[in-house]
Amino acid sequence: MVDALETAPRLAHQDLGAQVLQAWLDNAARVFYLSPLSVSVPRPGSAAAPARGGVPVLFPQFADQGVLPKHGLVRTAHWRLLQDTAAQGARQLRYELDMKPQDDANWPHAARLSLQVKSKLDELVFVLRVSNTGDQSFNWTGGLHPYFAVRDVLTSSATGLAGLGVQDRYDTDLRSQPPGDLCWTTQPFERLYEACPPVTLDAGGYSLRLSASGFDQWMVWNPGEAGARALADLPAGDWRRFVCVEPVCVTRPVLLAPGETFEGRLWIQVCRH
Numbered sequence: 001m002v003d004a005l006e007t008a009p010r011l012a013h014q015d016l017g018a019q020v021l022q023a024w025l026d027n028a029a030r031v032f033y034l035s036p037l038s039v040s041v042p043r044p045g046s047a048a049a050p051a052r053g054g055v056p057v058l059f060p061q062f063a064d065q066g067v068l069p070k071h072g073l074v075r076t077a078h079w080r081l082l083q084d085t086a087a088q089g090a091r092q093l094r095y096e097l098d099m100k101p102q103d104d105a106n107w108p109h110a111a112r113l114s115l116q117v118k119s120k121l122d123e124l125v126f127v128l129r130v131s132n133t134g135d136q137s138f139n140w141t142g143g144l145h146p147y148f149a150v151r152d153v154l155t156s157s158a159t160g161l162a163g164l165g166v167q168d169r170y171d172t173d174l175r176s177q178p179p180g181d182l183c184w185t186t187q188p189f190e191r192l193y194e195a196c197p198p199v200t201l202d203a204g205g206y207s208l209r210l211s212a213s214g215f216d217q218w219m220v221w222n223p224g225e226a227g228a229r230a231l232a233d234l235p236a237g238d239w240r241r242f243v244c245v246e247p248v249c250v251t252r253p254v255l256l257a258p259g260e261t262f263e264g265r266l267w268i269q270v271c272r273h
């Protein structure tokens with residue numbers, strides 16, 4: 001009998017941003033893209049940079065939609081690792097971060113974040129919890145930003161999104177996802193979906209079944225050939241090696257009263273062809 005632990009994805013991770021960097025399946029396939037040019041060591045005068053790849057956590061601001069640094073404050077914060085274990089056929093990680101009102105003048109709130117990751121056989125589950133530990137309500141946007149490794153984004157596709165309302169950064173007249181599979185070209189792609197139904201991503205060689213709860217939108221992003229040139233931490237040509245399908249809350253910020261907790265989950269199931 002094969003021990004399920006032997007086949008559960010191995011995980012690499014770092015406390016900066018509680019960022020899962022990689023998950024290896026038992027055949028050594030990598031679930032996530034991770035740029036070899038990622039630098040997480042702080043340079044004098046600048047904050048530590050999150051790795052380009054894996055699964056960054058975005059909070060309390062999605063992308064550049066507000067006054068905070070792009071994608072918020074926690075992907076450049078050092079989290080506490082509370083659990084890193086392998087038992088009963090599963091690997092489990094748990095990170096925690098406490099945010100205090102005095103940490104950032106533009107977001108003067110108290111919150112506790114926890115990220116739990118569980119890998120079992122061909123499955124990964126991410127659970128992000130946000131608790132309001134202060135005495136005033138706050139709202140936030142953000143979520144998870146997985147960089148899914150694909151053989152070639154130009155031959156990859158995703159199903160499950162047809163007919164959903166969209167906001168597209170580059171095609172502002174587009175109102176809904178056209179019928180058929182979603183495919184990518186050499187052009188930059190950034191499309192926010194109005195909901196978060198299950199999606200199947202054909203990564204080339206295997207598919208990833210993605211489903212989420214708590215989060216209520218998908219953001220699908222790939223910088224394309226031209227957009228990638230502006231990303232110093234991405235080798236030329238590597239934009240073809242990933243697509244980000246991100247479970248997020250953007251259009252409807254999450255309001256948390258004192259003592260309330262949000263819970264968002266992402267399930268990633270690897271299906272061999």
Ligand SMILES: O=P(O)(O)OC[C@H]1O[C@@H](O)[C@H](O)[C@@H](O)[C@@H]1O
Binds near residue numbers: 070071145190221246
């Ligand atoms: O380069 P960053 O800060 O990691 O962001 C990557 C991309 O992340 C996506 O989620 C956003 O929709 C894009 O606007 C953004 O460019």
